Amino acid sequence: MGTTRAQGRPSPARRTGSSTLPPFGRRLFLLGATAATGVLAAGAASGPATRDPFTLGVASGDPTPDGVVLWTRLAPEPLAADGRGGMPARVVPVEWEIARDERFTAVEQRGTVDAVPEFAHAVHVEATGLAPGREYFYRFRANGSVSPAGRTRTAPPPGALGPALTTCVASCANYPIGYFTAYRRLAEDEPDLVLHLGDYQYEYPTPEQAVRSVAGPETTDLAEYRQRYAQYRTDPDLRAAHAVAPWLVVWDDHEVDDNWAGAEPEDGQSRTAFLARRAAAFRAYYENMPLRRTSVPRGPDMQLYRRVEWGGLATFHLLDTRQYRDDQACGDGRRVDCTARLDPARSLPGAAQERWLADGFRRSRARWDVLGQQVFFAQRDLDPGAPERLAMDGWDGYAASRDRVTRSWVDAGVRNPVVLTGDVHTHWANELKADYRDPDSPVVGTELVSSSITSSGDGDASTDHPDLHTNPHLRFRSNRRGYVRARYEPGRLTADFRVVDAVTRPGAPVRTAASFVVPDREPGPNRV
Template sequence: MALSRRTLLLSSAAVGAAGAASVWPLAASAAPYRGPLRADPFTLGVASGDPEHDGFVLWTRLAPTPLADDGLGGMPSRDVPVHWELAADARFRRVVRRGVAVARVAAAHTVHVELHGLPPAREYFYRFKAERYVSPTGRTRTAPAPWASGGTLAMSFVSCSQYEHGYFTAYRRLAEDEPQLILHLGDYQYEYGPDTYNIPGGNPRDHQGPETVTLANYRQRHAQYKSDPDLQAAHAVAPWAVVFDDHEIENNWADEIPEQPDPNFLARRAAAFQAYYENMPLRRTSIPRGIDMQLYRRLHWGRLATFHMLDTRQFRDDQGCGDGYKDCPAATDPARSITGARQEKWLLDGFHRSTARWDILGQQVFFGQRDNNAGPAKVVSMDSWDGYAASRDRITRGWVDAGVRNPVVLTGDVHAHWADELKLDYTDPTSRTVGTELVCSSITSTGDGVDVPTGQHPWAAWNPHLRFYNNQRGYVRTTITKDAMTADFQVVPYVTRPGAAVHTRATFVIEDRVPGLHQVADNPTPGGTSALRSGGDLGAATVRQESERP
């Protein structure tokens, strides 16, 4: 009997039609289950993640009513067998693996299929089936073999997608680029209730449910985000590697310390971590244990690139001097850490063992120095690496001492595009550059934004290592080869209504063994409004958006 399929979330309509009919074999290992599902449970799409040279994770979640208040997606309170297929072609004529996973009530009917033993550097297509319903098709791939040194990697990275602040058009445009790997660097979802975190002119759409505190709240919020078709398209086009920042729990939390006093914070943290794991294509090594979750890890793309995915929230000391931008003695206290001692040692050991051409840190908050005061006092963000300067110094000196060939830091959080050069001594503008930082803007957070035709932030006048700034929404698209890493800063002119086109605002190249930035393109948006017209107000606006509080 032929089974109809939902529209594929791939860019090619021909590919979408190719697998429209297929017969799924019923595996003998399927768990017993009675009672039909009454509606399509694949409303949240599919995803894959954490690619290795011989496998990856496949993900889906069953939720016929995704915004149900109890967070269970309208599913019956019974475990459900879910069949999966992995094929070498989009028509599923060459199926290479198939099996059955159980979507359990205790895990909100999520499915994680962790595959091993596949050939390296191969593209695959996958799908799921629950009873008579078949999921969209996703595309994924294995990484190159550990000894492979050549080739090209198309990698894009994103962060900060506040659902209320706009439409996820940038996710759609990213999917249309068809990258091989996507990094999400945090603030995948936001915790606020409706009418709490508002942009000028009002939010174009609202969160469902109250501020997220309980497991049901977080499950419902993740389901609302994953219901978005543009986000589904980005998940379906390539494997993801994800790390959280603060809003996956609450604004500006630090280890076991909430932003505001909350006797129930640890229970909230445990609930948020469980929902985060349930809704992300993570390996079983990241299954939370109460309030703890193993998120920092490495991904290897042959010998071309090693991605050190960091966790700068779970082990940090509390922000100094009450958070915000401060001239604060705690910022230079050598006893303070943003990574914790164990993660710091893990990272430094990884630098010494690395044989990669490019060592890339995928992490959350601004790494390089951003002093917002032109005078002698150093006024910096306590929530970023500036608030943990000794911690930053140990990491930077660590890659220098280890002889890391090409260190590059990738960052999210600040809702704007930045590019900067990293120093051992930021007080000396002539000190040598020892690394490079690329910062992606938000997908939607803080609304439409404005173009900055000069490509310069006012702070660059006394922070000359800050080489580029733009305050529009978007993502960063990179191309990594043995010889260079090219970064395209992609922007959309608006997010408060759907359908915007994407534009390459600027392009920078980092050459092999030459830390720092070489700009090869600068393309101010035609008709763009300069954010510099308000003079010093730009800096104030930037500070407010980083504080994340309305």
């Protein structure tokens, strides 16, 4: 974890010099082509250039009206098996600066933080004192090297409804299964904010049918998780996506282990062994994400659910649907006649998080209340016959918990509830119902499900599916990889389901498979 050397707010930069970084246009910046040959302005330490410590790029996250988290991690040898990235077992000072322009001629703030070996020489700068609703650029320097630049922005002032907010939603990036082309196309869309809904990395070793390889075995200890994150972050397409905008991140299962649930092991481990593994995974996750110090893990526990406000336009309620859930009912697969899934004592987010979410709905005055979470929310019967066949790892396996969450936003009078989902490797646009057993039940919300970045491979061009006929509240499905681009305005939400036709070879173009509009106060997606 990076900790500031000096207490208090960083002082404004003195205009004592200019950057030697060459000028670059916006598109060149977004594609990660910034040359790291310059030096920071006055106060930079001198010394000869050494091995580049910025192989993992830069990132930002969790913006507020006056600040944002800036991230990097020093790793001149990112695939080192010990997980230390080739760094020495000592503290390394890292300089940072944030500017109003991409050439760094108008530097707003600079400071120095300590990158410590206990946190894999990761740096988390919680910059404050910035102007609301403004674009900024940032970079780091350590050991005589300068990082690539990143673009970020602060949230608008409280209550502000404009300008429009463009977000991209992503999930499920399995490195060996394909190239991260969708991340590159996401960066080229230049969103204001990126939401990553989990499965940022996968714990598995390289499978037999792989496009490219991961280093090491299945990740179970801290060194292996650190190495895996480092390998993912060496991917230039992922680095471009991180550098283009601030991210809001939450995990799903593969950041730890497939289909994990609370403290319950999923594959024959003892509970003690699993909690040790969970602690290692949580620590590596924090080290590699642009999170605030409120999320520093404490052993096998980590505070990840949180709320991020974007003026009066949107409030993002970011859920953790793994750490506090009851174990899956009737196993974690697809089941018929599982009455345990209806047990009102069972919860997917846990009782405390359910209360936190309901309280957030009651207090919200946002035009759009957005749940960033992981698993399929709408009911989805997987069998056109009777009885119902439902997936136990999603909200269908926790039906009473889903009903309570839905009632909490209805009872609070939330103006426009939207649920964002990942996990299932396919795009979906869904109506959310007050009662899925009643075909005439009112539509009370909208669910937008983002496909995977690579998981499940290229997919196919099909958009029809039996689930669409069995479940008329499911309005759209696509089996290509990609992401969801959403534009929030006071009067409507527009969602574009962006797809690439191939991930087994690099460089595929992106296209919009379908677009939907959700008008203000009219829940449910309407195809354009």
